[in-house]
Amino acid sequence: MKETKVIFMGTPEFSVPVLESLIKNTQVVLVVTQPDKPVGRKQILTQSPVKEIALKNNIPVFQPEKIRKDYDTILNTPCDLLVTCAYGQIIPKEVLDYPRLGCINVHASLLPKYRGGAPIHWCLINGEEKTGVTIMYMEEKMDAGDIISQKEYKILPTDNVGTLHEKLSTLGAELLIETLPSIINETNKRFKQNEDEVTFGYNIKREEEHLDFSDTGKNIINKIRGLNPFPLANILVNEEEYKVLEAYFEEKDASTPKKVREIRKDAIGIDCQNGTIYLTKIKPFGKKAMNVKDYLNGVKKEEILKWQIR
Secondary structure: OOOOOEEEEEOOHHHHHHHHHHHOEEEEEEEEEEHHHHHHOOEEEEEOOOHHHHHHOOOEEEHHHOOOOOHHHHHOOOOOOEEOOOOOOOOOHHHHHHOOOOOEEHHHHHOOEEOOHHHHHHHHHOOOOOOEEEEEEEOOOOOOEEEEEEEEEOOOOOOOOHHHHHHHHHHHHHHHHHHHHHHHHOOOOOEEHHHHHHHHHOOOOOHHHOOOOOHHHHHHHHHHOOOOOOOOOOEEEEEEEEEEEEEEEEEEEOOOOOOOEEOOOOOHHHHHHHHOEEEEEEEEEOOOOEEEEHHHOOHHHHOOOOOOOO
8 A cells, every 4th residue: 555656635634634644554746735825914825734744744745726727737747546635626527537546535524415615514503413524436526426435423512613623534534544455456335425315515604604593592502513613603792793602502481582681600691592592702803712701801791781682
């Protein structure tokens, strides 16, 4: 397996364990990642996490603006297999047809559920009890290729996007290395996806980050978990945006959704459809994220009770 020449395509932190595992077990001859991007208020040009790992290991890096138009570097790099994980662009057919052993992808869901760029977010938002990772052959249609292998993960009540991101990243790297020998030997099985079971985990839209307190407590909590730590759920308080990082729900009679019902020493309780959501960690507009216990030290409780929430 160590002699197998691999081109790896990936960009964010999620891709790093997969790349590191490939470096240990195969011969990674090229890393393809998104161009460096300005980050933060000072717009500092920043390398992707995948590029950093590649440079540390003296692996050539290719960063096309648009892979559909600029892929000759890949076709001029001898390889046996191409592996992708959260690369961030649609890969053209000329590239997919190039490697002798094909192109495979590490995807953070149990396909055919949650095809797309934000499967981890949506499995939490939708209240799924389990998720997992899939190793699949790639084709031109997004995340629609034949499944090679899968591994499940039972979602914990304490999981959010951050914890699930880390767990599935590690799980994906482990499953890839378990699956690679059969791919290299061309003895692996492959299974068509059932198109009747397809769902999508498309990228989160700005308006989908907003919490609707006329919804049920379960749905609101799931959304908070499914957007933490990025991009974060939000509410409007007196027309100012507050980010919501953590909260818990208590079921009770609630006749005034979107109204502050109660202020505890470490939480602000806002009524929803079937109870009260208690905010415990927030990020007020223009400030850093903080525990509500600390936030309450600097504001008058009478003003909080007057909050206009939407």
